C-alpha cells in the first residue's frame with residue numbers, strides 16, 4: 001500500500017463524526033433525524049430505545065444516535081456518551097411546562113466527563129407552532145449563557161417544515177471540524 | 185427502512201459490539217446505495233417547477249377565499265372547506281420540497297402558507313356567525329369568558345426557571361383552558377385550528393374541542409371528560425386521574441396517569457410511562473365537520489393502532505403490561521352527547 005493510500009485512508013477515518021441527539025421525549029429528535037435525511041415524518045412512533053443513522057453531509061460521515069427521551073430511559077443515556085464529537089439537544093419550544101425539567105437534564109449532561117470535549121447545538125424546535133417560545137426565550141430559560149465548558153449555539157428550527165435544520169448542523173460540523181481536523 | 189430500531193431491554197443493551205458493528209456496516213451499505221439513488225432524483229428536482237406550481241396553487245386559493253364573499257352561505261362554506269384543504273396540500277407540497285429550496289425561498293413560501301391559513305380563518309369567521317351553543321341539560325353550564333381566555337396573563341407571562349425569570353410574549357398565542365372547576369368548556373374550530381392547545385389544572389369539567397389542533401398538552405386534570413377532534417401531531421398527557429379522554433392523533437404519550445379511559449385513534453403509536461389503571465378503546469366520537477378536520481389534520485382515518493400500547497416501564501418482560509387494559513366492548517361508552525359532566 002502506497003503512502004498516499006494510507007494517508008487517504010487516515011483522512012477518511014478522520015472525517016467521521018459522532019453526533020448524539022438527546023432531549024426530553026416528544027421534543028422532535030426522531031423527526032429531525034428523518035427530516036434531515038429526507039424521509040417521511042408522518043409515521044414516526046415514540047422511540048423505544050434508539051435509532052442509529054449514518055449519513056454523508058459535506059464530505060463528512062455523520063454517525064447520529066437518536067436516543068429515547070422518556071424518564072425511564074434517561075439513565076441509559078450514559079451508554080452512548082463515549083467518543084461523542086457533537087451533542088444535539090432538542091427542545092420542544094411550545095412545551096413551557098417542562099422547561100425546568102429540560103434545563104436540569106441538560107445541566108446534568110454537561111457535567112459528564114465523557115462529554116467534556118463535545119460541541120453543543122441546541123435546537124429550539126417546533127418554531128412553526130403559534131405558541132412556540134422564541135429561541136432567545138429558550139436560551140434564557142435554559143440559562144445557556146452560563147455555559148462556559150462547551151462551545152454552544154442555539155438555533156430555532158422546525159422539523160416539520162425543515163427550516164434551519166441545515167443551518168444548525170452546518171454550524172455544528174464547522175465547530176467540530178475546526179477543533180478536531182486542524183491537523184490536516 | 186434504513187434506521188435500525190432496537191428494542192430496549194436487558195438483552196439488547198448487552199448486544200456485543202461486534203454484532204452491532206456488523207449490523208451497522210450492513211445498514212450503511214444499504215444507506216449508501218439509497219443515498220446515491222436519492223441524490224440523483226434530487227438533482228432532477230426543479231426549483232422552477234416548485235415556484236410555478238406553488239404560485240399557481242396559491243393564486244387559486246386566494247381566488248376561492250375572495251370570491252366566497254359574493255355568494256350564499258352554503259356555497260361559501262363549501263368554498264372555504266375547499267380552501268382549507270388546498271392550503272393543507274400546499275403545506276405538504278412545501279414540506280416535500282424543503283431539501284432543494286434555499287432558506288430564503290423556504291421562508292417566503294412558509295409565510296405565504298401561513299397567510300393563506302390566516303385569511304381562511306378570518307373569512308370563515310365573517311361568513312359564518314358563531315352559533316350559540318346550548319346544552320340540553322340544565323345542570324351543565326356553558327363556558328365563562330374567563331375560562332376561554334388564552335392561558336396565562338393577558339400580555340406577558342413570567343416564568344421562573346432556576347434563578348432566571350423568563351419573560352415571554354406568550355399568552356396571546358397559546359390556547360386552551362386552565363384552572364377551571366365544574367364547567368363545560370368548548371372551543372370551536374376557528375379558535376384552535378392547527379394551534380398548540382393546553383388544558384391544565386381542570387377538575388370535574390367536560391371539555392369539547394371541535395377542530396384540528398396541531399398538538400395538545402393535557403396536564404394535571406382530575407375527573408374530566410375531554411373530547412377533541414383530530415390532532416396533527418402528538419397528544420401529551422401528564423398527571424391525569426379519573427378522566428375519560430376521546431381523541432385522534434398521530435402519537436399519544438401518557439405519563440403519571442391513573443384510572444383513566446382513552447377512546448383513541450392513533451396513526452403511529454401510543455405509549456404509557458409511570459401509569460396504571462389506564463384502559464383503551466377505539467375512538468368512536470363523531471361530530472359535524474369531523475371528516476374535514478381529519479383532512480386538515482393529515483391523519484389517516486383508516487389507520488388506527490389504538491390497541492398497540494407500549495409501556496415504557498414494562499419492556500424487559502415477555503408478559504403483557506399490568507398497567508393498561510382494553511375496555512371490554514360491552515362496557516364502552518357509545519353516546520357522547522348524552523353524557524353529562526359529573527357534578
Ligand SMILES: Nc1nc2c(ncn2[C@@H]2O[C@H](COP(=O)(O)OP(=O)(O)O)[C@@H](O)[C@H]2O)c(=O)[nH]1
Pocket residue numbers: 023024025026027028029030031032041044045046047069090125126127128129157158159160161398416417418434435
Ligand atoms: N408542529 C411541529 N411538530 C413537531 C415538530 N417536530 C416534531 N413534531 C411532532 O412532535 C411529536 C414528537 O416527535 P418525535 O420526533 O417522535 O419526538 P422525540 O421523542 O424527541 O423523538 C410528533 O408527533 C412530531 O410530529 C415541529 O417542528 N413542529
Ligand SMILES: [Mg+2]
Pocket residue numbers: 029030031045046047067068069
Ligand atoms: Mg424519538
